[in-house]
Amino acid sequence: MNEEPHIVKLIKAELARQGRSITWLAAQxxxxxxxxxxxxxxxxxxxxxxxxxSDLLDYDFFQCFTDWRKERKKD
Numbered sequence: 001m002n003e004e005p006h007i008v009k010l011i012k013a014e015l016a017r018q019g020r021s022i023t024w025l026a027a028q029x030x031x032x033x034x035x036x037x038x039x040x041x042x043x044x045x046x047x048x049x050x051x052x053x054s055d056l057l058d059y060d061f062f063q064c065f066t067d068w069r070k071e072r073k074k075d
Contacts, residue, residue: 007050007061008040014059028056 015025026036029052039045054061 007045007064008042010061010064011053011057012040014057014061018057020057025053025056029053 012022015022022036022040023033026033029036029049039049050061
């Protein structure tokens with residue numbers, strides 16, 4: 001069975017792919033860099049925050065879970 005997507009790793013990878021930093025993301029979210037790092041240190045993320053990050057990065061992080069769920073059902 002495929003492992004559940006680790007959302008923080010996916011967000012960090014997309015930030016890197018786009019050449020953006022956590023500091024940039026913090027500014028876009030209207031929070032401090034320290035608060036952004038706190039978000040990335042938690043094992044979970046609020047869905048409304050994930051939606052904001054998805055919009056900012058123009059990347060559907062929710063689709064990662066949908067794809068994972070479909071693959072899991074195949075197993």
